[in-house]
Amino acid sequence: MDHxxxxxxxxxxxxxxxxxxxxxxxxxxxxxxxxxxxxxxRVYKAQSKDVDGRIHAIKKFKPDKEGDVVTYTGIxxxxxxxxxLNREITHENVVALKEVILExxxxxxxxxxxxxxxxxVIHHHSQTLRQSISVAVLKSLTYQLLNGLLxxxxxxxxxxxxxxANILITSSGVVKIGDLGLARLTHQxxxxxxxxxxxxxxxxxxxxxxxLGAKHYNKAVDIWAVGCVMAELASLRPIFKGxxxxxDSKKNVPFQKDxxxxxxxxxxxxxxxxxxxxxxxxxxxxxxxxxxxxNRLQEWCQSRMPNGAQLLKELFAYDPDKRLxxxxxxxxxxxxxxxxxxxxxxxxxSAERVPPHRRITQDDAPSMMPLGAGGSHxxxxxxxxxxxxxxxxSQQLSHSHxxxxxxxxxxxxxxxxxxxxxxxxxxxRLG
Amino acid sequence: xxxxxxSSSHYKRWIxxxxxxxxxxxxxxxxxxxxxxxxxxxxxxxxxxxxxxKKLQLRQRVIATATVFxxxxxxxxxxxxxxxxxxxxxxxxxxxxxxEAPVAIRSVVTEARTLFGDEYGIKTFPSxxxxxxxxxxxLVDELECDLTVFHxxxxxxxxxxxxxxxxxxxxxxxxADADDSDGPRxxxxxxxxLELQEGALQMAWYGLPYCPSPQAQDAQAPVRFxxxxxxxxxxxxxxxxxxxxxAAIYLTLVFHAPTRASIQQxxxxxxxxxxxxxxxxxxxxxxxxxxxxTHSQKKQQQPQDVIGFMAGLNVSMTLxxxxxxxxxxxxxxxxxxxxxxxxxxxxxxxxxxxxxxxxGTRRGGVKAxxxxxxxxxxxxxxxxxxxTQDDSAQxxxxxPMSLVQLLLRMRxxxxxxxxHPPSGRPVAVNKMLERTQAAG
Ligand SMILES: Nc1ncnc2c1ncn2[C@@H]1O[C@H](COP(=O)(O)OP(=O)(O)OP(=O)(O)O)[C@@H](O)[C@H]1O
Ligand SMILES: [Mg+2]
Numbered sequence: 011m012d013h014x015x016x017x018x019x020x021x022x023x024x025x026x027x028x029x030x031x032x033x034x035x036x037x038x039x040x041x042x043x044x045x046x047x048x049x050x051x052r053v054y055k056a057q058s059k060d061v062d063g064r065i066h067a068i069k070k071f072k073p074d075k076e077g078d079v080v081t082y083t084g085i086x087x088x089x090x091x092x093x094x095l096n097r098e099i100t101h102e103n104v105v106a107l108k109e110v111i112l113e114x115x116x117x118x119x120x121x122x123x124x125x126x127x128x129x130x131v132i133h134h135h136s137q138t139l140r141q142s143i144s145v146a147v148l149k150s151l152t153y154q155l156l157n158g159l160l161x162x163x164x165x166x167x168x169x170x171x172x173x174x175a176n177i178l179i180t181s182s183g184v185v186k187i188g189d190l191g192l193a194r195l196t197h198q199x200x201x202x203x204x205x206x207x208x209x210x211x212x213x214x215x216x217x218x219x220x221x222l223g224a225k226h227y228n229k230a231v232d233i234w235a236v237g238c239v240m241a242e243l244a245s246l247r248p249i250f251k252g253x254x255x256x257x258d259s260k261k262n263v264p265f266q267k268d269x270x271x272x273x274x275x276x277x278x279x280x281x282x283x284x285x286x287x288x289x290x291x292x293x294x295x296x297x298x299x300x301x302x303x304x305n306r307l308q309e310w311c312q313s314r315m316p317n318g319a320q321l322l323k324e325l326f327a328y329d330p331d332k333r334l335x336x337x338x339x340x341x342x343x344x345x346x347x348x349x350x351x352x353x354x355x356x357x358x359x360s361a362e363r364v365p366p367h368r369r370i371t372q373d374d375a376p377s378m379m380p381l382g383a384g385g386s387h388x389x390x391x392x393x394x395x396x397x398x399x400x401x402x403x404s405q406q407l408s409h410s411h412x413x414x415x416x417x418x419x420x421x422x423x424x425x426x427x428x429x430x431x432x433x434x435x436x437x438x439r440l441g
Numbered sequence: 442x443x444x445x446x447x448s449s450s451h452y453k454r455w456i457x458x459x460x461x462x463x464x465x466x467x468x469x470x471x472x473x474x475x476x477x478x479x480x481x482x483x484x485x486x487x488x489x490x491x492x493x494x495k496k497l498q499l500r501q502r503v504i505a506t507a508t509v510f511x512x513x514x515x516x517x518x519x520x521x522x523x524x525x526x527x528x529x530x531x532x533x534x535x536x537x538x539x540x541e542a543p544v545a546i547r548s549v550v551t552e553a554r555t556l557f558g559d560e561y562g563i564k565t566f567p568s569x570x571x572x573x574x575x576x577x578x579x580l581v582d583e584l585e586c587d588l589t590v591f592h593x594x595x596x597x598x599x600x601x602x603x604x605x606x607x608x609x610x611x612x613x614x615x616x617a618d619a620d621d622s623d624g625p626r627x628x629x630x631x632x633x634x635l636e637l638q639e640g641a642l643q644m645a646w647y648g649l650p651y652c653p654s655p656q657a658q659d660a661q662a663p664v665r666f667x668x669x670x671x672x673x674x675x676x677x678x679x680x681x682x683x684x685x686x687x688a689a690i691y692l693t694l695v696f697h698a699p700t701r702a703s704i705q706q707x708x709x710x711x712x713x714x715x716x717x718x719x720x721x722x723x724x725x726x727x728x729x730x731x732x733x734x735t736h737s738q739k740k741q742q743q744p745q746d747v748i749g750f751m752a753g754l755n756v757s758m759t760l761x762x763x764x765x766x767x768x769x770x771x772x773x774x775x776x777x778x779x780x781x782x783x784x785x786x787x788x789x790x791x792x793x794x795x796x797x798x799x800x801g802t803r804r805g806g807v808k809a810x811x812x813x814x815x816x817x818x819x820x821x822x823x824x825x826x827x828x829t830q831d832d833s834a835q836x837x838x839x840x841p842m843s844l845v846q847l848l849l850r851m852r853x854x855x856x857x858x859x860x861h862p863p864s865g866r867p868v869a870v871n872k873m874l875e876r877t878q879a880a881g
Contacts, residue, residue: 020524082574084546090538094588110586
């Protein structure tokens with residue numbers, strides 16, 4: 011028998027050996043709850059079963075599906091990229107990848123856990139505190155962000171998707187740049203962002219050279235995004251909140267008129283004097299047809315971040331060659347003025363001003379969630395949460411057949427991926 | 442590659458020692474005809490990866506990465522317990538993604554099935570995409586997700602490419618991206634550049650006895666690059682890429698007489714670059730060539746000091762010499778390996794063009810003639826001549842088909858032994874297989 015098997019599938023024995031040696035995610039981690047679902051995957055909060063009991067964020071890449079059957083269709087370019095880059099880097103201000111687990115057709119990336127992110131800090135200030143972020147915090151967050159970016163850029167990595175949701179902060183106030191899913195090594199030919207990937211970098215943070223169709227771009231696109239993020243921290247809302255023009259049916263990249271206008275309204279229409287190469291860009295003619303604006307950044311900053319205005323201006327240089335580099339930005343005078351940036355960005359805050367902990371939910375992925383009599387402190391929390399989430403959950407599960415997109419669909423897929431009695435598990439959970 | 446080599450996964454986890462490699466081949470050695478055959482398999486597999494890569498139109502760098510993945514996989518596995526053919530396909534598939542030049546899984550399956558089936562009689566390659574995707578999963582796991590690989594190409598370009606006025610053929614010019622050598626050199630003093638004549642650097646890329654004439658640089662020309670050649674061995678697992686690059690330059694200096702002459706005399710007497718050769722690569726646009734030609738000619742007014750150059754690199758010359766010696770040994774072995782003519786028609790044109798007189802063996806010059814002179818000149822201290830000509834086993838010519846047969850035999854025997862071990866202690870192979878069968 012073995013012989014025939016080997017003829018038809020010579021790797022059978024190999025796989026059997028590997029499968030029996032492999033540790034499963036749930037052997038090593040207790041899943042505490044669900045954090046967020048992004049473009050490429052779903053992120054869970056988890057606790058290591060080691061003695062240290064450390065908390066992690068586990069990003070599970072969406073499993074490949076052909077119809078309803080989960081199958082191997084090849085690891086996505088984004089996952090390969092994120093994994094490959096993360097394995098090479100270590101820096102205090104870049105989120106650390108602890109390990110990658112490949113299991114049952116799914117990829118799990120285990121990251122150090124970060125309690126907050128910039129988006130959440132912004133929300134906390136705009137919704138709960140109704141007050142702007144203090145200069146000390148703003149400066150520390152910006153400084154650490156630039157510091158992590160300097161490391162990436164020195165390693166020739168362009169992040170390409172810097173935005174508040176992708177910049178994390180630990181409970182001890184240390185900034186961690188996350189989500190390298192779009193990052194690229196710069197020595198490789200950089201295609202326009204839409205090509206190849208279905209994802210387009212969030213338009214609000216997109217540099218003007220990209221909006222004007224530049225075929226080649228560099229690290230300066232990240233610096234532009236830092237400017238946007240810094241301005242957003244200061245004003246609690248996106249500084250250039252444009253409408254994205256969608257791809258047309260022929261997948262032509264459209265002219266991003268609205269986003270450009272949002273930028274010009276504050277920074278003025280770029281002149282050839284400040285940006286000589288602008289006239290060579292594909293969308294230059296389109297840009298010329300727009301109304302003319304003059305720069306009023308100074309005025310914008312007046313009420314929002316009077317002292318940081320000069321830095322922001324230099325981060326927002328239209329000409330990518332004149333834009334500050336991360337290294338130059340870190341040398342900026344602003345960072346040497348009081349209040350100085352601190353390693354714990356929240357050190358100056360009283361406890362109630364520190365943003366709240368990340369909310370985790372129970373809503374889907376039932377198979378990741380261990381049930382039962384764990385008895386540990388966290389599991390106690392979990393079962394409480396389960397109770398509150400139950401009605402919601404059962405509703406979702408009952409819809410999971412028809413609902414192709416969104417959370418219910420994912421829940422179904424998760425159950426089927428992990429195999430081993432999905433339905434009975436669901437029952438146990440619901441009952 | 443862009444991140445820092447000394448903190449890279451490549452350096453930290455994937456430079457292994459000989460003992461590890463020996464251990465990795467433990468079972469294969471028991472079933473192979475001779476240890477030497479494992480060396481032939483190294484060549485064979487690298488050639489297969491290269492062929493599949495070319496069918497998929499992968500750049501040379503991607504093929505090199507795929508080969509490194511393959512070698513790393515077999516640091517942890519045995520040929521006789523796996524199916525190297527699907528591993529090869531998965532290596533190409535993953536390398537293309539890791540190097541940001543993805544290819545469709547379907548085309549990998551199709552090309553691999555055609556190549557392996559038609560040319561080597563391997564009929565087991567699965568037609569189902571998901572089987573290759575499954576292999577990809579296991580492969581990435583074996584690679585411990587370390588998918589960023591460093592190659593010697595960058596060092597070569599950094600050292601000789603930019604100011605040497607050398608234009609490389611299109612495929613290789615990709616390695617010479619302006620960004621590629623951007624950033625500080627990660628080894629040595631960061632000083633020292635060598636002006637190599639065009640022919641010499643081409644040789645460092647193309648392989649020793651082959652001094653490309655402009656006409657020979659068309660796409661079909663069966664050029665071998667010294668650096669590319671090193672992937673036919675396990676050197677990429679043993680040594681840092683910059684050392685391999687320096688060894689390749691070293692060999693070029695030793696074997697390429699005009700270069701040696703030109704660097705020992707003022708360059709006025711050295712043949713100057715012919716402008717036409719810059720632009721002769723079958724219509725492939727070259728970069729930097731016109732600008733740098735004048736530059737390099739100006740600089741070549743000074744005689745170059747090769748010894749000083751090598752010393753100035755601040756790397757272990759003993760190590761470089763050892764690597765050079767191993768490259769020569771590889772060529773000696775490779776001489777006795779013959780691709781079937783129908784499988785590699787380029788070879789005949791190589792033999793034709795290079796006009797090798799030594800019995801049609803492509804590495805004749807290196808093995809018989811030059812290696813002796815290297816050793817006698819005393820520059821290589823490790824001193825083992827790679828081959829002894831009179832050994833009768835040395836005259837056996839190994840072909841891909843004989844290696845395919847060997848592989849199948851090795852696996853069959855291994856499986857038989859696993860099921861009915863001579864030691865009498867049964868191995869649970871059947872049970873394991875049944876279990877996987879049940880699991881699908
Ligand atoms: N290490 C972490 N610790 C805590 N939360 C995290 C961590 N990593 C990610 N998250 C949370 O999960 C969200 C999604 O993660 P990430 O950005 O890596 O995934 P993504 O699929 O690329 O998402 P998107 O497409 O929305 O950018 C983050 O915005 C953050 O809220
Ligand atoms: Mg994200």
